[in-house]
Amino acid sequence: MGTAKNTIFSKFEIDTFQEIMNIGFGQAAADLSEIMNVTLELGIPYLNVVKISDMINYIKNEFKDFNNCSVIEQIYWGNSKGIALLIFPFDTGKGILSLFQEDSGYSFQSDNIDELEKEVIIEVGNILIGACVGKIAELLNDQITYEPPRLILGSTFHDAFLKGLFDTDSWAILLKTVFQFDDAGDDESSGYLFLINSHEAIAYIRKSLQEFLEQYQ
Secondary structure, three states: OOHHHHHHOOHHHHHHHHHHHHHHHHHHHHHHHHHOOOOEEEEOEEEEEEEHHHHHHHHEEEEEEEHHHHHEEEEEEEOOEEEEEEOOOOOHHHHHHHHHHHHOOOOOHHHHHHHHHHHHHHHHHHHHHEEEEEEEEHHHHOOEEEEOOOEEEEEHHHHHHHOOOOOOOOOEEEEEEEEEEOOOOOOOHHHEEEEEEEEHHHHHHHHHHHHHOOOOO
């Protein structure tokens, strides 16, 4: 898997795409901070090219207990069409809720906590994915539309993942970053953001990267 990206993209294209990712992920963190008053610390973005049939195991290997993770899935359409996955470890929702509680002084009712967790996680996913994908699409001169996000448990992820969207024999571009909520101070409030672009998007993305680079030559 490690050599595929070097066959499809030049080193210069990889570096450029990772810088565009960095801008997109930075925009996502800024939007979350502004809208929900929650600060994210982002890791260095990483690009790989992975066979669709290997994608599930690739993602699962990033987590100690993937079956108990919460997965926000959002499909987006355009020339660089794909799927975004925001993956949180178990109980992340409680960690995020605690940040709001500390900030507002409001005490959430225990009988509503599970539903609140779901709502908060989906809203965080909606903001992060929309801002990140939107900024990357802007820099690649693409127009994107979104399907509504949905929440999937890690235990059912295999059956739900990418049904009908991609050919399992094709390759996909995988963009990844790790993030943590600054004020939470524990691993339970960290997660991963994956953007998976279809094989059909590769030609458009390479062309757009070249046009992006030409602006600075």
